[in-house]
Amino acid sequence: MTLTSLQTLAFAALVVYFGRFLKSKIHFIDKYNLPSPVIGGFIVAFVLAILKSHGLFEIQFTKSFEEALMIAFFTSIGYSASVKLLKEGGRTVVFFLLLTVGGLILQIIAGIAAAKVMGVHPLMGVLTGAVSLTGGPGTALAFGPPFEAAGVEGASAIGLTTAMGGIVLGGLLGTPIATYLIHKRRLKKHPHALGAYHDDTFVLKSKPGSGMLYHILALALIMGLGTTLGSWISAQGVTLPVYIGSMIVAALFRNIEDVRPIFKITPEWIEEIGAVSLTLFIATAIMSLRLDELKNAALPILIFLVLQSVLVVITALGPAFWVAGKDYEGAVISAGYVGFMMGTSANAMANMSSLSQKYGPAPKAFLVVPLVGSCFIDFINAALVTLCLNYFS
Numbered sequence: 001m002t003l004t005s006l007q008t009l010a011f012a013a014l015v016v017y018f019g020r021f022l023k024s025k026i027h028f029i030d031k032y033n034l035p036s037p038v039i040g041g042f043i044v045a046f047v048l049a050i051l052k053s054h055g056l057f058e059i060q061f062t063k064s065f066e067e068a069l070m071i072a073f074f075t076s077i078g079y080s081a082s083v084k085l086l087k088e089g090g091r092t093v094v095f096f097l098l099l100t101v102g103g104l105i106l107q108i109i110a111g112i113a114a115a116k117v118m119g120v121h122p123l124m125g126v127l128t129g130a131v132s133l134t135g136g137p138g139t140a141l142a143f144g145p146p147f148e149a150a151g152v153e154g155a156s157a158i159g160l161t162t163a164m165g166g167i168v169l170g171g172l173l174g175t176p177i178a179t180y181l182i183h184k185r186r187l188k189k190h191p192h193a194l195g196a197y198h199d200d201t202f203v204l205k206s207k208p209g210s211g212m213l214y215h216i217l218a219l220a221l222i223m224g225l226g227t228t229l230g231s232w233i234s235a236q237g238v239t240l241p242v243y244i245g246s247m248i249v250a251a252l253f254r255n256i257e258d259v260r261p262i263f264k265i266t267p268e269w270i271e272e273i274g275a276v277s278l279t280l281f282i283a284t285a286i287m288s289l290r291l292d293e294l295k296n297a298a299l300p301i302l303i304f305l306v307l308q309s310v311l312v313v314i315t316a317l318g319p320a321f322w323v324a325g326k327d328y329e330g331a332v333i334s335a336g337y338v339g340f341m342m343g344t345s346a347n348a349m350a351n352m353s354s355l356s357q358k359y360g361p362a363p364k365a366f367l368v369v370p371l372v373g374s375c376f377i378d379f380i381n382a383a384l385v386t387l388c389l390n391y392f393s
Helices: 004-023 028-029 035-054 066-077 083-088 090-118 121-136 136-148 155-184 211-233 244-259 267-287 298-323 328-343 344-359 363-392
Strands: none
Touching: 004 028, 004 035, 004 267, 028 267, 035 155, 035 267, 066 136, 066 211, 066 244, 066 267, 083 090, 083 211, 083 244, 083 363, 090 121, 090 298, 090 328, 121 155, 121 298, 121 363, 136 267, 136 363, 155 244, 155 267, 155 298, 155 328, 155 344, 211 244, 244 363, 267 328, 267 363, 298 328, 328 344, 328 363, 344 363
């Protein structure tokens, strides 16, 4: 059975609904912030793989929309890279960003070293570290094809499985680490730490802007210019994911808009469109995975996850806590660091929300971590992974 492009997109929507249903019914999935399209897509892919192996049923997907959805999401990430916001965040944001970049580089080096010790392709260490953990499921799926072309067999399935393991570990490890720091050092929230925190999330005030159509048009313009730039870069002999050019153009647009609002693009609209694109992209990509490619990779994935978990925990207990101020908010930021370095920004926010509910508001943490964990580090991560991909290809 072969589904058309629109039928494939509709099937992906059903997968997301299925994942959301499971998340509402199974406490474990909700507690550790496993994304709905990941859960739904993985189960559907598993069932389809079993049916295919027994010759009972097979579906062929036409994934014409997949690349456009992926580029739209990463364009929204690029548009979040505002130098103005980085400066407004103060020294803590800048220092924490530098610390996170250092942690990312360590993640890459450790992964490559472990891969060489195990006798597997060096890019396997990059895939199961910076790509899948700091990058998350979306980045793992986006980099899957170029990593497979470079010699990592089953890169998409391996990357996704590692990302899921990282999401769980990020939820399991982040809050206990911060709790340990708070109790050991007898840390207390600042007496004036009020406001800037509401309903478990840091509240961002949206500026009035044009509607969704206007922003979709702007996003399409950026994506078009970006893919043109990406094609030109690839023509120079540089291997890179198709979305890098769009991320670069989006970042340029954002910083020009911050100085002189020519297009009057509202970041919140771009972020919302990007989130929708990511959800459908992940569902489309995962439901068509070849899960049989995982049979020889289980042990290496486990080893890489343990290694990277140890590195992230050590960094969170030491350097991340020190850079963040060695106070109560520093402990909360450390929990956020574990969340996004092992899983996703949702993990980071969940870790910090849990601590804030129990110990009190941490407004600085809810400013610093989203800026670094969901904006700048994704941009830097993509660049570093691309460098590794070109070097080891």
